[in-house]
Amino acid sequence: MGHVGDGNFHTVLMIPPEPDGLERVMALDRKIVARALALEGSCSGEHGIGLGKREFLSREHGADSLDLMRQIKSTLDPRGILNPGKIFLN
Secondary structure, three states: OEEEEOOEEEEOOOOOOOOOHHHHHHHHHHHHHHHHHHOOOOOOHHHOOOOOOHHHHHHHHOHHHHHHHHHHHHHHOOOOOOOOOOOOOO
């Protein structure tokens, strides 16, 4: 279940009530993100990066870009009080 619009594809994945249900849903989510990145899309959409998508940042942007993002974050938030641990775990 989900919706598509303005180039964004949002899903609501239902977790089957089986012991491996969550694992299967997470595997499907990883496949969807991998496909989006293979098509030169993004893992973030207009909602930005959440805790569930930060594992894909390196694949999408590369290590050098992430280092720059960390430097900017550190410059603007030297005490780490804005969304601590949200994207960069330091």
